[in-house]
Amino acid sequence: MPDRMRKVLHAFAALADLGEEIAETSDFEEMVRSALHVVLGALGVRRGAVAEVERETASLRFVATRGFGESLPADVSLPLKTEGLHAAAKSNGNGGGAHALSKSELARVEREIKERFEGGAVEVVSTLVVRGELVGVIVLGGKASGVEFDAEDRELVRSLGRHIGVGLNNHRLLREVERRAEENRRLYEDLKDIYKDTVRAFAAAIDCKDKYTQGHSERVGKYSEIIAREMGWSEEEVEGIAVAGYLHDIGKLVVDREIINAPYRIDAKQSSELNRHPAAGYEILRPINHPFADIPLMARYHHERPDGRGYPDGLKDEEIPIGAKIVSLADSFDAMTTDRPYRRRRSFEEVITDFRRNAGRQFSPEVVAAFCRALLKEAHGETRPRQIIRLLGKGYVEEQALPALEQLISDLDSGTHVAAGQG
Amino acid sequence: MSKTLTGSTPPGSGGEVAVVYAGDYVNKLSGQRIERECLLRLEAGCRALVINFRGTELVNSIGVSILLGVIEVAERRGAPVVFASVSRHTVKLFELLGLTRLVAMADSEEAALATLGEFASTPNGH
Numbered sequence: 001m002p003d004r005m006r007k008v009l010h011a012f013a014a015l016a017d018l019g020e021e022i023a024e025t026s027d028f029e030e031m032v033r034s035a036l037h038v039v040l041g042a043l044g045v046r047r048g049a050v051a052e053v054e055r056e057t058a059s060l061r062f063v064a065t066r067g068f069g070e071s072l073p074a075d076v077s078l079p080l081k082t083e084g085l086h087a088a089a090k091s092n093g094n095g096g097g098a099h100a101l102s103k104s105e106l107a108r109v110e111r112e113i114k115e116r117f118e119g120g121a122v123e124v125v126s127t128l129v130v131r132g133e134l135v136g137v138i139v140l141g142g143k144a145s146g147v148e149f150d151a152e153d154r155e156l157v158r159s160l161g162r163h164i165g166v167g168l169n170n171h172r173l174l175r176e177v178e179r180r181a182e183e184n185r186r187l188y189e190d191l192k193d194i195y196k197d198t199v200r201a202f203a204a205a206i207d208c209k210d211k212y213t214q215g216h217s218e219r220v221g222k223y224s225e226i227i228a229r230e231m232g233w234s235e236e237e238v239e240g241i242a243v244a245g246y247l248h249d250i251g252k253l254v255v256d257r258e259i260i261n262a263p264y265r266i267d268a269k270q271s272s273e274l275n276r277h278p279a280a281g282y283e284i285l286r287p288i289n290h291p292f293a294d295i296p297l298m299a300r301y302h303h304e305r306p307d308g309r310g311y312p313d314g315l316k317d318e319e320i321p322i323g324a325k326i327v328s329l330a331d332s333f334d335a336m337t338t339d340r341p342y343r344r345r346r347s348f349e350e351v352i353t354d355f356r357r358n359a360g361r362q363f364s365p366e367v368v369a370a371f372c373r374a375l376l377k378e379a380h381g382e383t384r385p386r387q388i389i390r391l392l393g394k395g396y397v398e399e400q401a402l403p404a405l406e407q408l409i410s411d412l413d414s415g416t417h418v419a420a421g422q423g
Numbered sequence: 424m425s426k427t428l429t430g431s432t433p434p435g436s437g438g439e440v441a442v443v444y445a446g447d448y449v450n451k452l453s454g455q456r457i458e459r460e461c462l463l464r465l466e467a468g469c470r471a472l473v474i475n476f477r478g479t480e481l482v483n484s485i486g487v488s489i490l491l492g493v494i495e496v497a498e499r500r501g502a503p504v505v506f507a508s509v510s511r512h513t514v515k516l517f518e519l520l521g522l523t524r525l526v527a528m529a530d531s532e533e534a535a536l537a538t539l540g541e542f543a544s545t546p547n548g549h
């Protein structure tokens with residue numbers, strides 16, 4: 001076989017080797033190292049490097065080097081403005097093939113990079129251009145054979161370089177996509193924080209309207225969160241139910257302040273006015289694009305009851321979304337455990353009795369059971385911080401009531417709470 | 424004369440001339456194995472390298488580059504390298520790429536070791 005033929009075959013094989021390395025190596029730096037090996041092995045060169053262009057600083061970053069040791073220049077800034085690199089990318093957006101970097105500009109880049117290496121260590125610098133944009137360079141020392149690079153050798157470097165350039169460019173695009181995704185994620189988190197702040201502000205506004213129930217919405221949010229977590233909901237869902245708790249009474253904003261603040265039991269007409277608030281809340285919340293599911297529905301149904309005697313729609317059992325059942329219990333629990341102008345709050349034992357009596361009627365038994373379990377864990381010091389107990393105030397949860405709480409949980413779990421409670 | 428055979432003698436066990444077998448195909452994977460073996464032998468005090476290409480059918484571009492790297496490291500340590508039993512086809516390739524200017528070629532492992540006789544007979548403190 002003549003030498004020329006052997007050379008061409010070896011070059012073809014090198015192109016195939018390169019394609020394989022670029023396609024199969026997932027680690028970028030490893031891929032570039034292999035690509036450099038291919039170029040060096042294709043031509044029998046001992047020293048070489050592949051660098052990518054850092055667009056921000058218009059300089060080179062050596063990704064893979066071989067044989068240069070100390071003679072590798074630390075910093076290679078490009079004789080181009082950063083705007084020049086960007087402009088090159090833009091001008092090709094329409095596929096017109098108008099290369100912003102002219103041949104003479106590329107030649108100047110190659111010449112200047114060559115000069116940065118000491119003592120003629122570099123014989124060939126080949127720019128890697130993808131769609132008119134400079135993405136990197138290949139730098140090569142002399143051939144081991146001592147023979148100078150001929151036109152065919154240079155063409156082989158350019159051919160290999162085209163593939164390596166695409167590899168570098170793909171990697172850069174991927175990093176760009178990752179960076180944007182990360183930016184979007186952060187933006188989304190910021191928006192969520194703003195949303196939560198807004199929700200809290202609304203909760204404060206709702207509670208301001210009712211001078212007797214200060215902090216009610218916030219407590220309902222907290223209790224709902226605790227119940228949902230006890231029921232094994234995901235953190236995302238738990239965040240959502242907290243928001244529903246904060247906003248469940250937002251419909252009260254459209255109810256006459258006199259009715260809300262009446263220091264006596266209200267009459268039937270006032271009562272029906274007050275009972276508008278879940279549906280009104282639904283209408284207020286519906287047009288908003290909430291980052292959590294079903295917030296408007298949880299506000300609408302927080303006064304529904306499993307026995308069908310709730311409002312506004314008189315839904316029964318499974319017709320009521322579980323989230324609304326949680327908010328409902330949290331709401332009632334806070335109403336029972338805070339003083340009102342016309343009554344003092346109930347004792348803890350009375351609350352347990354109410355839970356037993358109303359599980360299956362006003363409240364969902366599984367939700368009551370979950371709340372009781374969370375309470376018991378706090379009472380036994382199994383969960384910290386003790387959020388429910390802190391909200392209820394010191395000494396409210398009496399030690400002697402705990403056996404009744406445990407009994408209720410076990411009766412709810414076995415479905416015998418009704419018989420035991422009403423017997 | 425002591426002889427260090429790849430895979431049969433652990434590195435560090437001494438020996439003035441190390442013999443490393445290239446295997447049937449010198450690509451990235453096997454090239455890196457050869458490189459590792461050679462560097463370990465040099466670290467262990469070997470003063471010359473024989474790379475035996477008996478049965479080697481193909482050396483790809485990455486393999487060539489890795490061999491060039493091994494030669495460079497050996498050169499820096501003053502350790503001569505001999506390629507033994509290289510097929511005709513591969514010799515031509517090595518000639519074309521200039522490797523034959525950097526290493527001596529021998530028809531067989533025995534011939535390579537004979538070439539390096541002076542290195543083997545020089546005491547190296549073991």
Ligand SMILES: [Fe+2]
Nearest residue numbers: 248249302331
């Ligand atoms: Fe309400």
